Every structure is written in structure tokens, then in C-alpha cells.
Amino acid sequence: MNTHELELKTAYWDDPAARNAFKEFMMSIHGLDFSVWESAGFWDDAYTPFSYFHNGDVIASVCMYMLDAVIDGRPSKVTQISGVGTLPQFRRQGLNRRLTDIGLEWIEGKQVGVFLFADAPAIPFYEKCGFEALPDYAECIEVESTVSRGGAVKLDLDRPSHIDLIFDVAQRRAPISRKFGILNPKLVMFHALYLLRDFAFQIPELDCVIFCKRDGERLQIFDILSEEIPPFEQLYPYICDVHDRRVEFYFHTDQLELKSVRIKVLEGNNCYVLPPFPMKNVVFPFTCKA
Ligand SMILES: CC(C)(COP(=O)(O)OP(=O)(O)OC[C@H]1O[C@@H](n2cnc3c(N)ncnc32)[C@H](O)[C@@H]1OP(=O)(O)O)[C@@H](O)C(=O)NCCC(=O)NCCS
Incomplete structure (x- = not known):
């Protein structure tokens, strides 16, 4: 699909229609219902979406989650990529790769490392995007x-x-x-x-x-x-x-x-990082995984 027919939106959490479209998208792609988190008041602006919209619906999306980290004793920032998906009828047209590139450009200079946890079928996609496996322990x-x-x-x-x-x-x-x-x-x-x-x-x-x-x-x-x-x-x-x-x-x-x-x-966690990642032999805290 030509991206001219699509609307690119980011940082749209204060737009209720767009936010609802995102929640529906996450439900359809990942079966994940964000309502419990949202209604308890914990929706996090640090979770930044980059999404293509078509007729008001999200059809492809990537989120860059900016995390406050401590690495080797020093305060720092890292990014976790999460909420990744493209609706089946729009796959293999380069949409998610483009959103990932846009998101990565946005975080450049703001943080020191990018990581994600991949669903196994998406691993070839992340490898195409330049990510490398890092064991998780x-x-x-x-x-x-x-x-x-x-x-x-x-x-x-x-x-x-x-x-x-x-x-x-x-x-x-x-x-x-x-x-x-x-x-x-x-x-x-x-x-x-x-x-x-x-x-x-x-x-x-x-x-x-x-x-x-x-x-x-x-x-x-x-x-x-x-x-x-x-x-x-x-x-x-x-x-x-x-x-x-x-x-x-x-x-x-x-x-x-x-x-x-x-x-x-930890087998099967499919942790992937974008080189250069500032650490080797990382135990990623369970509660940092998005
Ligand atoms: C993984 C996913 C997000 C890819 O989205 P997409 O919009 O189809 O990806 P793109 O078209 O931008 O693909 C970019 C590159 O990765 C390749 N690629 C994408 N999916 C692939 C797959 N399943 N197997 C092999 N290569 C794949 C593309 O061929 C393309 O390669 P190229 O640059 O050489 O042409 C999509 O398949 C999806 O939503 N899957 C289900 C949800 C999911 O697994 N999300 C990730 C959870 S961690």
C-alpha cells in the first residue's frame, strides 16, 4: 500500500478516538486488553506510539517505551520496542519497517540502548531491521x-x-x-x-x-x-x-x-537488541518487560 493513503500519527494518547483505535488494534493483533491498566490510571506517556491509520483505524504500529534505567550505577535511559504489529492484509509491504525506522530516528540521542522481546514468528522481521539476539538470564x-x-x-x-x-x-x-x-x-x-x-x-x-x-x-x-x-x-x-x-x-x-x-x-525469551547495546550478560528485570 502506498503510504500517501495512510496517516502517520505519534504521541496521540490525548486524542480519545485515536487511542481507542490503538486499543482495538492491540486487541486484534495481540489479544491484549489495555483497559484494566488504563482505567486504573496507569497509562504511560513514556510509551510512545508510531502508527499508520487508514479510515480511522490503526493498521500498523510500533511503540517506543522510554525507560528510566540505572546501568552500572549510573542513571540512564533505554528504549524497549513493544506493541509491534501490522494487520494481516497490510503485511509484507514495508509498513512496520518504515515505522520502526521513524521510531528509531525519534529516540536517537535520547537513550543508550534499544531492546525488545520477540514473538518467535517475528524474529526474521527484527533481524531484517538490524536487531541481534542477546541471551536473557x-x-x-x-x-x-x-x-x-x-x-x-x-x-x-x-x-x-x-x-x-x-x-x-x-x-x-x-x-x-x-x-x-x-x-x-x-x-x-x-x-x-x-x-x-x-x-x-x-x-x-x-x-x-x-x-x-x-x-x-x-x-x-x-x-x-x-x-x-x-x-x-x-x-x-x-x-x-x-x-x-x-x-x-x-x-x-x-x-x-x-x-x-x-x-x-531463559530459553524462548527471544531478547533482541540493536547493536551497540551497552551491556552483555544482562538479566532483564521481569517487570521491565512490556
Ligand atoms: C512482524 C510484523 C510486525 C511485520 O510487519 P510488516 O509490516 O509485514 O513488516 P515489513 O513489511 O515492514 O517487513 C520488513 C522486512 O521484514 C521481512 N519480514 C516481515 N515479516 C516477515 C516474516 N514473518 N518472515 C520473514 N521476513 C519477514 C519483510 O519481507 C521485509 O524484508 P525486506 O526489507 O527484505 O523486504 C507482522 O508480520 C505482524 O504483525 N505479525 C504479527 C504480530 C507480531 O508478531 N508482532 C511482533 C510481536 S514481538
Whole structure:
């Protein structure tokens, strides 16, 4: 299709018709309903769309999500590409490549690294756009059987007061890692309201919220929101179970004062970066993934 017949729009979140068209597009391409995030008030202007419109509908789109990062202890910005798609009848006409180029031009000079997590069928597309695979990892430790001291409160994401409580800590949180941490509270809220909705716990004594899930002998920890990240030894008694044998962390654990940390490659995450990316061997924080 000739792009003259299309309207290119960006930064249109304050245009209700265009924003609704985007939400419908995301529902049709990815089956993702943004309403829960939006109605809770966490829609993020840092998530910047570049979209082709045809008769009021989004037919191809890319979002550049500007993230506040800490890399090797220094404040920085990185971009995650997300919300990528072209309606089936408009594919293979160069539309998404063009939008990606426009988006990449827009972020130039504003940030230090671009990354994304690809659905497997889209990998050839990203390779054509110049992206390269970068392995994604988790960090793991073995643990001894320990009896919980109690004191962790399960949060209920249907309760506005619990949503407020998480957002409050998310806004004043310390980066989970000084190696690679991300500080976008509204993105954390996306995870809290969707994938991690059943796995949020408050530890009032430590003024912290932890997202974690138990799966047999494995405890998965997705994020810890706190003004000061507590050492793991202090945190673990609140959330442990006698059956735990292994704990997996979906972020760098440099602040948890752990010993004997192993690295586990996360297969199938399909992380891609645009060279040059400022880091190798990155554990991308779970709650930074959009
Ligand atoms: C992946 C997707 C966004 C590509 O959009 P598109 O508008 O068709 O892409 P373009 O036409 O701009 O393609 C750019 C290049 O990638 C190639 N390409 C696109 N899709 C491809 C595919 N599935 N396999 C191989 N090559 C592909 C094109 O041939 C073109 O190559 P060229 O520059 O040599 O001509 C689209 O197929 C889509 O929406 N897929 C479903 C949703 C999805 O997977 N989104 C990504 C989630 S991470």
C-alpha cells in the first residue's frame, strides 16, 4: 500500500478516538486488553506510539517505551520496542519497517540502548531491521528448608487500596539492581494488574512489596519494591516455605548480598537488541518487560 493513503500519527494518547483505535488494534493483533491498566490510571506517556491509520483505524504500529534505567550505577535511559504489529492484509509491504525506522530516528540521542522481546514468528522481521539476539538470564540459589516467620500479607489487586499501596512503593522504590535496574512505576503496575496479579505480597515490617510465585520446590521472585533493597537473608524468612529448595530471581541480584549465585539461561525469551547495546550478560528485570 502506498503510504500517501495512510496517516502517520505519534504521541496521540490525548486524542480519545485515536487511542481507542490503538486499543482495538492491540486487541486484534495481540489479544491484549489495555483497559484494566488504563482505567486504573496507569497509562504511560513514556510509551510512545508510531502508527499508520487508514479510515480511522490503526493498521500498523510500533511503540517506543522510554525507560528510566540505572546501568552500572549510573542513571540512564533505554528504549524497549513493544506493541509491534501490522494487520494481516497490510503485511509484507514495508509498513512496520518504515515505522520502526521513524521510531528509531525519534529516540536517537535520547537513550543508550534499544531492546525488545520477540514473538518467535517475528524474529526474521527484527533481524531484517538490524536487531541481534542477546541471551536473557535468571539468577538462582539453592536454599535450605526454613520455617516461615510469617508477616507477609497477600495483596488483592481487586482492592483499590492495595493497588494504591503498590503504586506508592513503586514510585519511591530503589532500583532492584545497580547493574541494570528500571524505574518506571506505571510499567510495574501493568505487571501487578496483569501477569503478577495473584503474586503480590506486602511485608509491612520491611516497607516492601514483593512479587513471587511458588512452584513445587522452586520459588520465583519477580521484583522487590522498596526504598532500600533488603538483604535476602532478612527478606526470605517472611516468604519462605519448608519445601523450598531453589530460588530464582528475574533480575540481577547484586543488591541482595547473596553467595553462590548461578546463572540460568531463559530459553524462548527471544531478547533482541540493536547493536551497540551497552551491556552483555544482562538479566532483564521481569517487570521491565512490556
Ligand atoms: C512482524 C510484523 C510486525 C511485520 O510487519 P510488516 O509490516 O509485514 O513488516 P515489513 O513489511 O515492514 O517487513 C520488513 C522486512 O521484514 C521481512 N519480514 C516481515 N515479516 C516477515 C516474516 N514473518 N518472515 C520473514 N521476513 C519477514 C519483510 O519481507 C521485509 O524484508 P525486506 O526489507 O527484505 O523486504 C507482522 O508480520 C505482524 O504483525 N505479525 C504479527 C504480530 C507480531 O508478531 N508482532 C511482533 C510481536 S514481538
